[in-house]
Amino acid sequence: MKILRKTRFNGLRKAMQMSPEEIKEKIKKSELKGRGGSNFPTGEKIEMTMSREGVKKYIICNADEGEPGTFKDRFILKKNPLNVIEGMLIAARAINSEEGYIYLRGQYSYLKPNIEKAIQAAKKAMKKINITFNFHIIIGGGAYVCGDETAIIESIEGKRGNPRIKPPFPSRKGLFAMPTLVDNVETLANLPLIFTDKNWNDNWRLFCISGDVRKPGVYELPLGIPLKKAIQMARPKNKIKAIYFGCYGGCIPYDENLILDCEPIRKKGAMLASSLILVDETRNILDISAIISKFFEFESCGQCTPCREGNIRVLELLQKISLGKAKRKDLKLLEELCGVIGDTSLCGLGQSSVNHIMKEFKYFKNEFQEKLK
Amino acid sequence: MKITLNGKKIKCEEEQTILQVAKKQGIKIPTLCYSERFHPKSVCRVCLVEVNGKMMPSCSTKVKERMVIDTESQRVLKARKINTELLISEHKEHLTQTKKHELCVLAKDVGVRQTRFSTIGKIHNPNEGIGIARDDNKCILCGKCIQACEMQNVNAIDFAYRSYHTKITPAFEGRIDDSVCIHCGQCILACPVNAIYEKDSIKDVEKALKNKHVFVQTAPAVRASLGEEFGLEPGTLVTGKMVSALRKLGFKEVFDTQFGADLTIMEEATELVERVKKNKNLPMITSCCPAWIKYIEHFYPELLNHVSTCKSPHEMFGAVLKNYYIENSRIKKKNAVVVSIMPCTAKKFEAQRKELNKDVDYVLTTRELARMIKNHRINFNNLKEDNFDAPLGISSGAATLFGATGGVTEAALRTAYELETGKDLEILEFNQIRGLKNVKEGNIMINGHDLTFVVVNGLHYAKELLEQIKKGECKYDFIEVMSCPGGCIGGGGQPIPTTKEIIKKRMQALYVNDENKIIRRSYENPAIKLLYKEYLGRPLSEKAEELLHTKYTKRGI
């Protein structure tokens, strides 16, 4: 796999010969996009963080991989943590930062020794190149919402992981009110590759395929291939009915002719990130829906009204439908409620918590209607 | 800059929020978790508006050049309605409440008469403290009480748990009385659904009124705010009507805490002069705010020697009444009950301090008094004006000032000056320490000593001074601290709403009251003079120390 190639600090060495401006330009030109789900251009984020000069800046490696069906960051941190650390150092050089935090999700705490080892190795290399950088590892407390870039900051600061209102964005006012660059593990692991591999391009992504398949796992695939090809690799057990893009990305009905790329899937109404949970024809969509809604109900930080009070009602209505006790008006209410939760929640978690239902309504509404009284 | 607001092109200033701009344009946007006092958290999601096609909270979103804002689109209206419905789903009783609060008003404004969502019925036991109580069954988790508590640097409560299980509570769901809560009641003023309220003492008082000889005293701030509960303009002085109402309620003798305030000034000014002479325990800090006292006992117990040993005015009053006054009357001590009408919830806590011997039996807030008057179906606005009883109802203008921030200092200086120089101050108003600035300082030459003083308006600003004292870097001789913004007129027992604008009006009323008094210096109060002559001797005498001074408890956090 490309992502596992070890660059042994050659990327950093190359970056050291460049000015921060040049590093930023190179990353911008590479068109690397955030791999934590936002797809936001990394170079632009670095540029924004550079803009406030003369103050202390921080880098946060977001290793709070909590999206159900996603396990690629775990995979990278296990097999190639050194590149992640090197990526942090390259980004640090660009934004002129000397301190960084790796926020490792609590359920991955067993990866801490691995990361510590990589940091030790990095320290030796840093000495030779003559740079200083302070690494800290913070173990998360088991709250999905901390994967949000502002919640992660709150959490490191020792607070409840409530997402902040934006603006200000972390690039201006982040950790301890200082400009902060928050990047995902896979994003950072790609940085040294950009500096060492002339043929590197943003198309190769990691996908985590799981669910009703015989060979679940991490697959490195280029965008643009037929979706069918990707799915065949994981060997579905039966005919696939729907694909869920994690819990937050929504779902689409399986279509053999679909291309694995952001745009075609966005056109279908879903968001392509790393997770593909395949659901086959033996399943009832309503059951999956309830499981996902339960997840969001449980993981809501509880700050804002629609997410806190809304998601519990969504769950109630789904259960009512499942039990065959719901009427048409309940279904209508559910639809209306989901619209408002998605439209008015404070953070990404709340806004995307109903994506799946909106898409289930679009593509599998009959399964809901069949259950009505 | 130019923006489009509801289809109209308008000009507006930069760095303003959409909410502020809309308000100026006469467009009403409903709010719930927003407060002018705190940094907006934008969590209730009812002030949402459509900004360039996106839903944004108007309380925290700032206007930008060429922004297109719609505050009343179908999408906005629907969202507001659903979010209000969600808030009410667990609290259906909010819809039928007789006393209208912000959520009731909001529900009416957005057209929610019922909620389509079921109720799970979380049941909590109300957390009742000595001064304040909170009922989580009513709480909608807007978090304003936490912000109010944080503003006071107290942090007795915070959110706990997450998701639907989120609640607001002291640590480990402990009792309010076991926490560092100072009972200032600022959270009560912040709460939009009356989920926090004063510990009710009406029942106890009504019972006492039936079979005891009940004395009542009223704090200066109450006369400047009680009228609001009966629809009068903020800043209307209702002293006479208040006295009438109290008599109608059955209080045997109606006295004035301002008498106690004059007494406090005599003792406190003397104490200050003594400390300055001996250069001991300076700066001296005022002690009339019971929330402040509890604060320093918790957070800075090592600085308690700086606090004046004077009891607060209503406690001095209680001590004088239960000893001096009763001794000269035919009332038996066990039949005498003293009730204080206070703008304050912390006074409820203060009244049960062991060292104060129950000299004050019950404390009612301004709101509770209003409720009592309404319960008795007394038509307040039609009452005739009446006067306080003598002698404990006689007071100076200086005592009136106790109700507002800076007032204690101003009153104390008028007397301290006389004590040291033997002369009367010519210009009585200390304008530099009036008004609503957070920290106000000044100085006055008294007999060649340059006495420096500072007034802290709101507990939030006390911390820095306390740290300075700790480091020995504090340059002042005298510090006044009032926990509530504006002083007692902004107290936690005052009518709701209590906003900055309303506080200003109440403050103005007190200043006018002072100016209109014939006696404006505490040492000129004839009743006070008589008390010292007949009973106490002089300020800080043994008898005065015994009755009018107190000691404090190191509490810690």
Added chain:
Amino acid sequence: MSSDEIGMIIDEVIKGPDGKPLLLPLLYKIQEKFGYISKNTAHEIAKKTKIPFSTIYGVITFYDMLYTEPKGKHIIRICNSPSCYLNNLVTLIKFLELLLNIKSGQTTKDKKISLEIVSCLGCCDKSPAMMINDQVYGNLNEHKIKKIISRLR
């Protein structure tokens, strides 16, 4: 837990720019040593760090992996993600509950094992999965679970 011990742990933990220890690593260290964060311990932390007591409680209860009450020596966290759900999770939870004779969220009488249903463990390539303390166990079935649990006892 003595006040000195807590003080020593506070000294070890990294500090923020205001000189106060970062709460999350501090709480973890305390929990590592004592299994949970008791009311007294949390109060002691508040006194020593000047971080409000209520804030500390708010933080502990926000995070699933911090506890205010003692837990079993082994904490079983079984993954409740859609991927695990699609791989027979529901049956396995019932099986586990029956085997341990507790409901999820509870601890066995002998204080040896606590059972928790948690959000995705990030092991969907080994669904259904669970963690026992720091160890992941994947591709579970009833037989495998029985063997793993018997080793704990």
